[in-house]
Each structure stands twice: as structure tokens, then as C-alpha cells.
Amino acid sequence: MKxxxxxxxxxxxxxxxKLGVKQDSLFWWIxxxxxxxxxxxxxxxxxxxxxxVSAFTVAELISRLGDKFGILExxxxxxYGAYIPNDCGVNGLGENPQEALANLLINTYEE
Numbered sequence: 043m044k045x046x047x048x049x050x051x052x053x054x055x056x057x058x059x060k061l062g063v064k065q066d067s068l069f070w071w072i073x074x075x076x077x078x079x080x081x082x083x084x085x086x087x088x089x090x091x092x093x094x095v096s097a098f099t100v101a102e103l104i105s106r107l108g109d110k111f112g113i114l115e116x117x118x119x120x121x122y123g124a125y126i127p128n129d130c131g132v133n134g135l136g137e138n139p140q141e142a143l144a145n146l147l148i149n150t151y152e153e
Contacts, residue, residue: 048099049098050141050144051141052071052095054145055095057148058096058147058151059095061148061151061152063096063106063147065087065096067097067098067099068085068102069082069083069084070083070084070085070094070096070097071095071097073094082097098140098144103144103147104143106147107147110126111124111126111127111143111146112125112128113125113127114142114143121136121137122135122137122142124136124146126146133145133149133150134146134147134149
């Protein structure tokens with residue numbers, strides 16, 4: 043499995059940062075100044091990076107959700123749903139587990 047498939051993609055990562063989610067992860071989306079594209083970097087955030095946001099793993103997302111996380115479910119169409127305990131509906135949907143969890147975290151910050 044490719045590394046990019048195990049981490050939050052760039053857009054949800056940017057949104058999580060904008061909402062105030064603590065930016066400390068094992069991987070980062072870093073903007074390369076020569077061409078403006080983002081690339082993945084492993085390690086501690088370096089102050090020399092002009093622009094960078096956390097690229098979260100599933101475990102990192104679950105740790106940030108804390109007791110707000112309840113269930114991660116894979117549906118028949120191979121999409122995922124993440125739920126808050128004792129809530130009536132799906133609170134985060136995604137094409138993969140980290141996307142569903144990122145959307146759940148985004149929804150909890152936007153409430």
C-alpha cells in the first residue's frame with residue numbers, strides 16, 4: 043500500500059489545520075517552493091518549511107477524537123463511515139478510513 047493511501051490527503055489536512063487541530067504528526071504535507079506543489083515528508087516539523095500541515099494516520103486521528111470516536115465501519119460499496127457514540131447518524135464519510143475519520147473530526151470542530 044502506498045504511503046499516500048495511509049494518510050489524510052492534502053485538502054482535509056489543510057481544513058483540520060484551519061479548524062485548529064493540533065499539528066503534530068509523524069508525516070507532513072510540505073509545500074515545495076520551487077514549483078508550489080506539496081509532497082510528503084516524514085519527521086518533526088522544521089521551521090524552514092514555508093508551508094506545511096500534518097498528514098495524519100488513522101491512529102493519530104483516533105487519538106485526537108478521544109471519546110468522540112465510536113465506530114469505524116466499512117460499507118458494501120467499499121466506502122467508510124465513522125460514528126460518534128450514541129449519535130443517530132454517520133458523522134464522517136470517506137473513500138478510506140483516514141478520510142472518514144478526518145471528516146468526523148472536521149464535523150466535531152465545526153459544531
